Amino acid sequence: HLPAPDLVKKVMHGWSLLLLVGFIWGCIISSFVPLLVRARPKRIAAGSFWTVKMLFLHHQPFRASALAAVRTARSLTTSLKNPSLLDFSDRSNKDDSTFEVLNPANGDVIAHIPVMGGDNARVAIEQSHVALQRWRDSTTGIQRGNLLRTWSQLMNENARDLATIMTLESGKPLKESLGEVAYARSFLDFYAGEALRPTSAGGGFLVPTTFKKPNGKPKGQMMAIQQAIGVVGVITPWNFPAAMIARNVAPALAAGCTTVVKPSELTPLTALAMEKLALEAGIPEDVIQVITPDTASTPGVGTEICSNSIIKQVSFTGSTAVGKKLTQQCSATMKRVSMELGGNAPFIVFADADIDQAVEAAMGSKFRNAGQTCVCADRFLVHESVFSEFVDRFATRTASLVVGPGMDKSTDVGPLIAAEACSRVAEKVQEALENGASALVGGTRAEHLGPNFFQPTILTNVSMSSRIWSEETFGPVAAVCSFSDDEEAMRIANDSPVGLAAYFCTESLTRAFEVSRRLECGLVGVNEGVISSSSAPFGGVKESGMGREGSPIGISEYLETKYVFMNV
Secondary structure: OOOHHHHHHHHHHHHHHHHHHHHHHHHHHHOOHHHHHHHOHHHHHOOOHHHHHHHOOOOOOOOHHHHHHHHHHHHHHOOOOOHHHHOOOOOOOOOOOEEEEEOOOOOOEEEEEEOOOHHHHHHHHHHHHHHHHHHHHHOOHHHHHHHHHHHHHHHHHOHHHHHHHHHHHHOOOHHHHHHHHHHHHHHHHHHHHHOOOOOOOOOEEEEOOOOEOOOOOEOOEEEEEEEEOOEEEEEOOOOOOOHHHHHHHHHHHHHOOEEEEEOOOOOHHHHHHHHHHHHHOOOOEOOEEEOOOOOOOHHHHHHHHHHOOOEEEEEEEOOHHHHHHHHHHHHOOOOEEEEEOOOOEEEEEOOOOOHHHHHHHHHHHHHHHHHOOOOOEEEEEEEOOOHHHHHHHHHHHHHOOOEOOOOOOOOOEOOOOOHHHHHHHHHHHHHHHHOOOEEEEOOOEOOOOOOOOEOOEEEEOOOOOOHHHHOOOOOOEEEEEEEOOHHHHHHHHOOOOEEOEEEEEOOOHHHHHHHHHHOOOOEEEEOOOOOOOOOOOEOOEEOOEEOOEOHHHHHHHHEEEEEEEEOO
């Protein structure tokens, strides 16, 4: 029954006291959060206390880089079930400098990441060398395999968050990002099993002795044993930010190696999130270390990885030009290298092909990730007798593709990674058009969506001397030419300095075996455009690189074979 003004004052005073008490209790409770996080990282880190810990009572002094990371990542973490995946407070550098991670779809800054340079890489390499003794010498293949499986399980539990992070920093459609998380997990699961095989570390074989005692009887025992090669440097690209890490780190860890990973400066968030889940899975600290340089400091980090004598093997996925430079740097210390480099894949449609099947394979091979994959079909060769039929159906399907931001459910083709990449594709297309090519579909940027979008494009009557034909495109553009006989098709398909992937469509079993044998490449898809698998070897010939990733062969890249003779 108080007068209205007095009632208002009373209520406001009560709310003020309640807020003050709530704040005091929040501070008291949050003081215990760091201990709780160390004890139960998965449950607590995903809860509401994470924000309190980060913003109020963190035990260590805040650095500017950590504050920037929290500030700029906040809009992204609100869309994650597990926001601790993007907690960068433990990452710092000498001068607190950071770099921006951008969303290719709209140019928004989604995070600031501490810049790590050559000095940081050197420290990480030394720490990995110390961790190697514990990981290689104090764990069994079963233990390492179990940890890889746990890591895979955590990635599955956080698949939606990982896919969201991946789409926002790389631009690929969310459905493709979800597929990539599953693909990345398949390498962890596969090499969890390979860790136990005789072909892994600790395995080997016996050889009948060739030595004799003075009495002519066999002398001693000859054996070969497999051992982890040591600390491995892994340099990965932006187009598959999760899968390329898993494809290289999983066999290395299974073999008993430790790893220093440098992801692309364009997509470091996925790598950092995977590193967090690896630690949560129980993989010891420093066994996996992620180094995050910006564009300016990337060469210095690459040089440190390639020249540091502690590193025994370097695995690189990227362009042929950069791969050649890194291989040259590695030669000074005679490092083993695994290079998965560029391609310019042919796609051949023979006269007897099932056209519907050929079009389906072409769509999967060409437009996945907006054509930004090293195994994308770039050069389409179609037999003159089915040229019109194939091109018409291919054009119809291409025109139906929805271009837009990766987070939109209806999007089939997202943006290219950067405006510069879009400009390079546009220049090549314009050059081809000026030289007489015709654009059946697309042919220009989708400027109404933003500077990074390019329309899915089909070009016919393309000159084979144009760059759109002779160079890797890395964009949603299919260049189509015709051929008259098998010999002409083989000559054109193999007329390239690179040889990563090739595809062809036929209903003839004889032709399938013959063409597969004659194609100068490391991967062949027959009547199929998407063929990568964790259980299959992946790698190229010619200037597309050396070494193989995936399959039981992949773990051999991280093993040394030692011959032992025992005169006992």
